[in-house]
Amino acid sequence: MGTGIGARVARKEDARLLSGQARFVGDLKFPRLLEAAYVRSPLAHGRLKSVTVPAKYKDRVFTASDLTDVLPIRPESSLPGYKASEHYPLAKDKVRFVGECIAICVAPTRAEAEDIADQVVVDIDPLPPLVNAADAKSKDAPLVHDDWDDNLFLTTTFDGDMAFAEKNATVVIEREYNTARQCMNPMEGKGTLSHWDEKAGQLVVYTSTQVPHLIRTGVAQYLQMDQGQVRVIAPDVGGGFGYKCVLQPEELSVSWVARKLRRPVRWVEDRREHLVAGANTRQHHYKIKAYADDRGKLLGLDAEITVDVGAYSVWPFTACLEAAQAGGNLPGPYALEGYRCKTYSVATNKPGFTPYRGVARPGVCFAMELTIDAIARAVGREPADVRRENLVPGSAMPYTNVTGKFYDSGDYQHSISEATKAIGLEAFRKRQKEARAQGRFLGLGFGTFTEQSAHGTKVFASWGLPLVPGYEQAMVKLTPSGSVEVRSGNHSFGQGLETTIGQVASEWLTVDISKINVVMGDTGMTPYSTGAYASRGMVMAGGAVSKAAEELAARIRVHAAHLLQCDAEDVTLKGGKAWRGAASVDFADIARAWYLRPDQLDEDVDTAGLEVTQGYKPDIDTGVFTYATHAAIVEVDAETGKVSFEDYYVFEDCGRRVNPMILEGQTYGGAAQGIGTALFEEVLYDPSGQPLTSTLADYILPGPAELPHFRLGHSETPSPYTRHGIKGVGEGAAIAPGGAVLNAINDALEPLGVEINELPATPHKILSAIIDADHQKEVAG
Amino acid sequence: MKPVGFQFAQPETLAEATRMLRDPGEDTKIMAGGQSLGPMLNLRLARPEKIISIAGLSELRVVDEGADFIEFGAALRHAEFEDGSLPEPIDGMMRHVARGIAYRPVRNRGTIGGSLCHADPAADWITALTALGATVRIVSAKGDTRDVDMTRFMHGAYRTEVNSDEIVTSVIVPRYSPSAVWGYYKTCRKVGEFADAIAAWVADPVKRYSRVVFGATAGAPIISVPLSQQIATTGEVPGKDVIKTELERLAPGLDRVKQHLLAVALQRCTKQALNHD
Numbered sequence A: 001m002g003t004g005i006g007a008r009v010a011r012k013e014d015a016r017l018l019s020g021q022a023r024f025v026g027d028l029k030f031p032r033l034l035e036a037a038y039v040r041s042p043l044a045h046g047r048l049k050s051v052t053v054p055a056k057y058k059d060r061v062f063t064a065s066d067l068t069d070v071l072p073i074r075p076e077s078s079l080p081g082y083k084a085s086e087h088y089p090l091a092k093d094k095v096r097f098v099g100e101c102i103a104i105c106v107a108p109t110r111a112e113a114e115d116i117a118d119q120v121v122v123d124i125d126p127l128p129p130l131v132n133a134a135d136a137k138s139k140d141a142p143l144v145h146d147d148w149d150d151n152l153f154l155t156t157t158f159d160g161d162m163a164f165a166e167k168n169a170t171v172v173i174e175r176e177y178n179t180a181r182q183c184m185n186p187m188e189g190k191g192t193l194s195h196w197d198e199k200a201g202q203l204v205v206y207t208s209t210q211v212p213h214l215i216r217t218g219v220a221q222y223l224q225m226d227q228g229q230v231r232v233i234a235p236d237v238g239g240g241f242g243y244k245c246v247l248q249p250e251e252l253s254v255s256w257v258a259r260k261l262r263r264p265v266r267w268v269e270d271r272r273e274h275l276v277a278g279a280n281t282r283q284h285h286y287k288i289k290a291y292a293d294d295r296g297k298l299l300g301l302d303a304e305i306t307v308d309v310g311a312y313s314v315w316p317f318t319a320c321l322e323a324a325q326a327g328g329n330l331p332g333p334y335a336l337e338g339y340r341c342k343t344y345s346v347a348t349n350k351p352g353f354t355p356y357r358g359v360a361r362p363g364v365c366f367a368m369e370l371t372i373d374a375i376a377r378a379v380g381r382e383p384a385d386v387r388r389e390n391l392v393p394g395s396a397m398p399y400t401n402v403t404g405k406f407y408d409s410g411d412y413q414h415s416i417s418e419a420t421k422a423i424g425l426e427a428f429r430k431r432q433k434e435a436r437a438q439g440r441f442l443g444l445g446f447g448t449f450t451e452q453s454a455h456g457t458k459v460f461a462s463w464g465l466p467l468v469p470g471y472e473q474a475m476v477k478l479t480p481s482g483s484v485e486v487r488s489g490n491h492s493f494g495q496g497l498e499t500t501i502g503q504v505a506s507e508w509l510t511v512d513i514s515k516i517n518v519v520m521g522d523t524g525m526t527p528y529s530t531g532a533y534a535s536r537g538m539v540m541a542g543g544a545v546s547k548a549a550e551e552l553a554a555r556i557r558v559h560a561a562h563l564l565q566c567d568a569e570d571v572t573l574k575g576g577k578a579w580r581g582a583a584s585v586d587f588a589d590i591a592r593a594w595y596l597r598p599d600q601l602d603e604d605v606d607t608a609g610l611e612v613t614q615g616y617k618p619d620i621d622t623g624v625f626t627y628a629t630h631a632a633i634v635e636v637d638a639e640t641g642k643v644s645f646e647d648y649y650v651f652e653d654c655g656r657r658v659n660p661m662i663l664e665g666q667t668y669g670g671a672a673q674g675i676g677t678a679l680f681e682e683v684l685y686d687p688s689g690q691p692l693t694s695t696l697a698d699y700i701l702p703g704p705a706e707l708p709h710f711r712l713g714h715s716e717t718p719s720p721y722t723r724h725g726i727k728g729v730g731e732g733a734a735i736a737p738g739g740a741v742l743n744a745i746n747d748a749l750e751p752l753g754v755e756i757n758e759l760p761a762t763p764h765k766i767l768s769a770i771i772d773a774d775h776q777k778e779v780a781g
Numbered sequence B: 001m002k003p004v005g006f007q008f009a010q011p012e013t014l015a016e017a018t019r020m021l022r023d024p025g026e027d028t029k030i031m032a033g034g035q036s037l038g039p040m041l042n043l044r045l046a047r048p049e050k051i052i053s054i055a056g057l058s059e060l061r062v063v064d065e066g067a068d069f070i071e072f073g074a075a076l077r078h079a080e081f082e083d084g085s086l087p088e089p090i091d092g093m094m095r096h097v098a099r100g101i102a103y104r105p106v107r108n109r110g111t112i113g114g115s116l117c118h119a120d121p122a123a124d125w126i127t128a129l130t131a132l133g134a135t136v137r138i139v140s141a142k143g144d145t146r147d148v149d150m151t152r153f154m155h156g157a158y159r160t161e162v163n164s165d166e167i168v169t170s171v172i173v174p175r176y177s178p179s180a181v182w183g184y185y186k187t188c189r190k191v192g193e194f195a196d197a198i199a200a201w202v203a204d205p206v207k208r209y210s211r212v213v214f215g216a217t218a219g220a221p222i223i224s225v226p227l228s229q230q231i232a233t234t235g236e237v238p239g240k241d242v243i244k245t246e247l248e249r250l251a252p253g254l255d256r257v258k259q260h261l262l263a264v265a266l267q268r269c270t271k272q273a274l275n276h277d
């Protein structure tokens, strides 16, 4: 194995990240650099009458009236009925959320830029704000976009056959669920620095992004430039989570000013800007009617999903990816037959919805998992059993579910069995009983899900996106000194791709990873890639590197054969050398021969050389499905509403594990974010649309003391359809905690007659529900 | 989130610092640990022309141990209380309170005087020191010194007795007998966050002293005389309903969850105190 696939290799990037040697956008130094600060809308909704800039700052402040040659961000979608929105990088006639950019101010320091911003006067005629989706959906709601006839970006309907379910169900469960609006809070916020490179004749954009090539496409498109005139470089990036997979309006305005002034300009998002203008994800509402038989077998599901999309559609994923995914993924790992689902993507006066780690699935998993538990309670059975019996059985794989999702492989039921065993279900039920007798409230909850990863062309096309990923390319090269260089247009921003794609190259070339240099993020140096999102990096970039490395290995064998005086078929690679029996030649010698002493090689040597670019596409286009079961044991302090963890176990199968240690890290991190979703994180607004959670004192993120000690278990069911059987896993662990933790809370509080169906389950919500239930009991008797 | 430009002064003596406060035309602000003022500056909620740093003034970093009291310099840091390097007026209470404030990096800089002067209703020292019957010593630009009892020190959220030309120099805490008991309980959403509810109880049979204080309310900490007496006489944890009724009287119209949490906090803190010995 060495440092190839399956090895627990320490991350290549950690030495620089942990010793402060990484270079983020904020670390870059340029002569004559200007720092930018934005004048942002103080109101949620209003007509922008005027922006007055003090005369002395005319060449320091720019507004929509300056950026006349910039097109508004207007993502299209081919989904029928979709309405496009126009987002000007600096607001033009109307402001549509608190924090929307109105003017960009530049100065030698950020503090001075903020001083200038303080002196810009904006005059806005307030309009009635739309702060929640239900209001925005109502008939005579004011319009977010004046040229629309309602506030719906899109409505979709999936009209399956419910007749059997409706006729045969003995149990019908009706619930409404809410998930909060969240901010993704990568440690490094957005940051972007642009400068005009006179020699290259290029606008060079350093930006904190997951998708450098897409940003290059986007910047060129909206600034109306040729792509050859734009180079995007993503340096070290401190976390993305989806926040950095879309074109940001700031990337356009900063670039415009840099091009105009012919000076480097940088904007670095601060936490307040993030918590206000980046409050853009997760907010769903569900209305669910579930039909089951008296064993809890789910016969059908009738759902209405409303996504609070905010004011604008993001490029390229649009406002509707979320709802499309929610409607398609709600049935999740369950084998139900009847399904009806209506989705609404509603425009409101909030920042435009951006897909966050797990995309829609944390919401649908929450709704589905709570519904399964509600059914189990209604039929008086153990939720783990009801859950297991409803899952697609391993024997049915591959399986096409009710919404047409093609589950490629796996044994979902096994994940429950493992989780049940590891968490000690039976012993727990005993302990729970004893604890209840002492007035302590323990609860156990499960959350099971599938994570569609690396979905390809057909899937994205079905979501109507303007831009569809299909293949991925990578370059692998043997350098003149015999080391290896890998170039990928994907990006590594905390998820370890820099190491894991190196491991894939190491697998084929048998070179130790310390001798493999991975270059990513610079569109000037890497093949086109739509980037890192949708858990596609490992499958796609890994697959491309695998193909390129395989081809390079073949070429190395040909050259080696000449040096070893044998046939290429007789050459094997091992330990960074080519072998024929006991005789060997070092890669360094092979490289030297090719680059510097071609006279040592065959007369008709293959001039394709030792630098290989290959493209990759999995055998299926529908994505490959990772799956997992999370199990949480919590104790709820019924007097304070506080939830603490006794145990948390994750059993996951993501196919072949390229680096188990990185996978564990991804699981810890994702699960921690999921616990933020479950218990802590919530963007709140007052009735006028003012955000009330604009600092980290108000927007609570979990810290180490709030997190459980996660325990992990794995199985490996390789996908039959990808190189090495790899499936994506980056998002997964963020999906289930909402469901698992809330099920545990509801299990704990069942004796009090309390059921929480809203995220996050804050102490205040839990306590209010307990006080209400208490009150009802008093009233009742 | 960068502050407006300001001058930064680092006086070497307290006298020099107070002198700097004399000019009424100049908008100055004292900075101790900067852990509350810093964010206010960055959010541009505070825009002083000049900041006078008192963090390094040795006169504000002394401890004076009297027979009946201990006087703590205002610039002593939370971490110094936490680490047990300072004397205790009552067995372990100040150390316990300090340990529960914020996170270690904040405690490394934040000061007891700064915390009192910032007067966040949810802060710990204002409630704890009220329960301890402490007195705050204040000096003015003119050099006058006055002592203010904790019960009168805080006027409301972020408002105190301290005028803009004054500096808090120390906190004087009475010493308690070995038979004294204390309890301090707070609920908060996560470790290091400001409290949702605080209750403190300090009682000393030798001094015939008992004081129940509720904190993290809308304004200054609230003392309950009836509950102070009840707990001292019965030696028992009061019932939730009794506490809630008293809170209704002391702070009518409190949010019911807040009221409930305050009641729970008091029950837990008295239980803690009564189990002490």
Ligand SMILES: Cc1cc2nc3c(=O)[nH]c(=O)nc-3n(C[C@H](O)[C@H](O)[C@H](O)COP(=O)(O)OP(=O)(O)OC[C@H]3O[C@@H](n4cnc5c(N)ncnc54)[C@H](O)[C@@H]3O)c2cc1C
Pocket (backbone or CB within 6 Å): B029, B030, B031, B032, B033, B034, B035, B036, B037, B038, B054, B074, B075, B100, B101, B102, B103, B106, B109, B110, B111, B112, B113, B114, B115, B116, B117, B118, B122, B123, B124, B125, B162, B166, B167, B168, B169, B192, B193, B194, B195
């Ligand atoms: C993340 C975080 C979490 C926190 N959590 C808690 C918590 O759980 N509990 C808690 O109690 N506190 C908490 N705090 C506040 C912390 O305790 C601060 O240290 C304290 O409130 C202020 O002390 P300071 O010395 O930093 O004062 P500074 O920030 O320097 O000053 C605060 C104010 O007091 C004035 N001032 C300071 N010293 C004097 C003086 N000697 N005389 C006159 N005026 C003065 C200043 O002018 C300013 O207005 C938290 C802070 C942070 C950043």
